[in-house]
Amino acid sequence: MTVNPILAFSARRRMRSARTALLLTAYSLAVLIFGLVAAFGGFLKSRITIYTMADGMTGYAAMLAFQFFLLLLVTPAMTAGTISGERERQTMDLLLVTNTGSLRIVLGKLLESLGLMLLLVFATLPAMCLVLITGSLTLAQVLEGLLFLGVVAYAMLSVGMLCSALLRRTVAATVVAYLAVFAIGLVTLLPLIGDLRAAGRLYDDAIYSSYYPGPIAAIGEADASGGIQMTSFILNPALGLISLIASQTGLMRGALGNYSYTMYEMYDYMDFAGMARWSMGFMAAAGTALNLLAACFVRPRKARARKGKRA
Amino acid sequence: MLEIRELTRVYGHFTALDHLSMSIGDGELHGFVGPNGAGKTTTMRILATLLAPTSGTAVIDGVDVTENPRRVRELVGYMPDFFGVYDHLKSWEYLDFYARCYGFGQSERARMTSQLLDLVNLSDKKDAYVDSLSRGMKQRLCLAHALIHDPKLLILDEPASGMDPRARAEMKGILKSLKDMGKTVLISSHILPELSEMCDSLTIIDHGKLVFSGAVDALARHMQGQAAIHLRLLPGEDGDPTPAAAALLKQYPGVTAIERGDDSCTLLVGYEGDEDGMADLLQALLRAGVRVSGFHRPPMNLEKVFMEVTRSDS
Numbered sequence: 019m020t021v022n023p024i025l026a027f028s029a030r031r032r033m034r035s036a037r038t039a040l041l042l043t044a045y046s047l048a049v050l051i052f053g054l055v056a057a058f059g060g061f062l063k064s065r066i067t068i069y070t071m072a073d074g075m076t077g078y079a080a081m082l083a084f085q086f087f088l089l090l091l092v093t094p095a096m097t098a099g100t101i102s103g104e105r106e107r108q109t110m111d112l113l114l115v116t117n118t119g120s121l122r123i124v125l126g127k128l129l130e131s132l133g134l135m136l137l138l139v140f141a142t143l144p145a146m147c148l149v150l151i152t153g154s155l156t157l158a159q160v161l162e163g164l165l166f167l168g169v170v171a172y173a174m175l176s177v178g179m180l181c182s183a184l185l186r187r188t189v190a191a192t193v194v195a196y197l198a199v200f201a202i203g204l205v206t207l208l209p210l211i212g213d214l215r216a217a218g219r220l221y222d223d224a225i226y227s228s229y230y231p232g233p234i235a236a237i238g239e240a241d242a243s244g245g246i247q248m249t250s251f252i253l254n255p256a257l258g259l260i261s262l263i264a265s266q267t268g269l270m271r272g273a274l275g276n277y278s279y280t281m282y283e284m285y286d287y288m289d290f291a292g293m294a295r296w297s298m299g300f301m302a303a304a305g306t307a308l309n310l311l312a313a314c315f316v317r318p319r320k321a322r323a324r325k326g327k328r329a
Numbered sequence: 330m331l332e333i334r335e336l337t338r339v340y341g342h343f344t345a346l347d348h349l350s351m352s353i354g355d356g357e358l359h360g361f362v363g364p365n366g367a368g369k370t371t372t373m374r375i376l377a378t379l380l381a382p383t384s385g386t387a388v389i390d391g392v393d394v395t396e397n398p399r400r401v402r403e404l405v406g407y408m409p410d411f412f413g414v415y416d417h418l419k420s421w422e423y424l425d426f427y428a429r430c431y432g433f434g435q436s437e438r439a440r441m442t443s444q445l446l447d448l449v450n451l452s453d454k455k456d457a458y459v460d461s462l463s464r465g466m467k468q469r470l471c472l473a474h475a476l477i478h479d480p481k482l483l484i485l486d487e488p489a490s491g492m493d494p495r496a497r498a499e500m501k502g503i504l505k506s507l508k509d510m511g512k513t514v515l516i517s518s519h520i521l522p523e524l525s526e527m528c529d530s531l532t533i534i535d536h537g538k539l540v541f542s543g544a545v546d547a548l549a550r551h552m553q554g555q556a557a558i559h560l561r562l563l564p565g566e567d568g569d570p571t572p573a574a575a576a577l578l579k580q581y582p583g584v585t586a587i588e589r590g591d592d593s594c595t596l597l598v599g600y601e602g603d604e605d606g607m608a609d610l611l612q613a614l615l616r617a618g619v620r621v622s623g624f625h626r627p628p629m630n631l632e633k634v635f636m637e638v639t640r641s642d643s
Contacts, residue, residue, distance in 0.1 A: 020429075020432070023426060023429030023430045024430075026429070027415075027418075027422075027426040027429070030417075030418075030422070031415060031416070031417040031418055034417040035417060106413075107413035107414075107415070108409070108411050108412050108413040109412065109413045109414070109415065111374075111377075111379055111407070111409050111412065112407075112409070112412055112427070112471070112474060113430065114378075114379060115377050115378070115379065115402055115405070115406075115407045116402070116427055116430035116431055116478075117399055117402045117403065117430075117431065118430045
């Protein structure tokens with residue numbers, strides 16, 4: 019199997035740049051410092067001399083969430099300039115006449131950016147593994163956390179890739195990519211908000227109802243009859259992250275309880291591990307769809323439309 | 330090798346190419362001439378499958394560019410008029426990258442990269458970063474890129490634009506080598522005298538329409554017939570010799586126009602006849618007592634031809 023030429027070529031150029039080494043160092047250090055502050059901040063305040071399992075999990079969750087935030091900041095811009103940049107540099111024509119397929123171009127550009135993002139994410143593995151000292155999580159769970167971040171990066175890179183293929187200017191593609199990520203984040207929250215309202219109403223009704231033995235059973239009934247659906251959680255990457263942290267550490271009950279008492283009560287009944295995995299699957303599928311769509315816009319559209327027709 | 334029939338490309342309300350037809354034979358070096366905005370780049374981009382025609386056909390070595398663009402790309406090497414280069418990349422890596430895109434294996438790539446750098450006289454710049462090369466060197470490197478897959482037809486859009494005279498001479502040498510290698514070359518340029526020396530045939534277009542297409546010699550002969558005869562006269566006994574000569578010439582068959590030249594003793598005579606006719610015309614003048622000290626039709630070079638054929642519309 020031959021390596022995608024665009025991937026090999028772009029990776030070589032990327033790794034030659036001093037910026038890449040600086041980015042790698044800065045990213046790893048930022049994650050480590052953030053995680054240590056989150057883990058030891060509580061320890062210093064409480065004056066307890068034992069580094070607890072909860073501190074380890076807090077540090078781990080903080081690093082995971084911080085990386086998620088950094089990825090949202092960095093990734094759309096990484097691919098937003100790939101196709102549009104080729105057009106701006108006037109190198110696109112030279113590439114297109116080589117018979118390189120549109121999908122191959124998109125894949126090459128995407129995998130190169132994804133490779134760097136995975137390098138950044140997995141470079142934080144030693145820092146993330148600090149949680150192993152307290153024994154609260156396994157290495158497999160830490161790797162699952164990093165895999166989740168990798169999938170988030172893939173999805174965000176795909177949004178940037180589509181914008182880059184659609185728009186001629188890199189600046190415009192970058193702005194639209196960030197707006198799209200923001201819009202996706204907002205829109206995919208709506209089903210959960212709707213579900214919580216509905217479930218909350220059912221929960222209130224259940225308290226005063228003699229039908230149900232207690233409110234928890236009412237919520238179980240509500241979930242089965244149109245309460246909080248799993249799909250509401252898996253569509254939004256941030257909710258996917260919350261699901262992952264909840265399933266691995268159990269730390270999210272308080273945070274979710276602050277937002278919604280319904281969620282607090284339902285915490286034990288929700289399959290967070292399953293939702294995290296479904297969230298990853300959804301992001302991977304959506305990212306792939308966006309990349310396939312991007313490939314349709316790499317070649318001049320009019321030329322494609324005429325293909326097969328004779329004037 | 331190339332057959333274009335009624336090729337048209339319309340951008341909104343603007344017709345960039347208007348039913349252009351032309352053909353190029355195997356192994357020809359064909360000049361493609363026209364003022365800015367004439368439609369040269371549009372034609373070349375259609376041939377390189379980067380743009381679809383609105384109507385008409387272009388067939389390269391028997392393959393229609395709109396029907397089978399993938400096959401056409403294997404037949405064509407394209408060098409655009411404007412192109413960029415990548416930073417953080419050496420010259421040999423630049424060619425190696427495009428060779429990879431064409432699917433060549435490692436050993437083949439190493440061999441052809443070395444050969445192509447030799448061909449375009451850039452062997453000594455093999456390890457130089459592409460973005461550090463001069464404009465002329467970048468253009469030669471881009472030409473090497475167009476040759477990677479050993480195409481039958483080379484489409485070169487203004488390959489010598491912006492080059493200094495030395496770089497232009499080098500480019501000219503490379504093009505001659507390509508012609509010797511049997512490549513068919515379609516080259517557009519504004520450096521017309523150079524084209525006239527190099528090309529076997531040429532096409533002139535203006536405002537998207539064909540003005541002339543054929544052999545360089547045929548164009549020169551065609552245009553030569555339309556060039557004015559420069560007639561220099563000596564003053565006679567009556568002083569100014571031109572009125573008498575002009576009166577005689579007005580009656581002479583084939584004379585289309587008579588204008589005064591730069592001085593009072595020179596006439597520019599439009600004459601449709603061939604060289605035999607010119608000899609008869611001269612004899613008639615001498616028999617009438619006109620004292621002729623100069624009688625010639627100046628040769629047309631491509632620059633003049635170009636100015637002449639595009640003059641009416643500009």
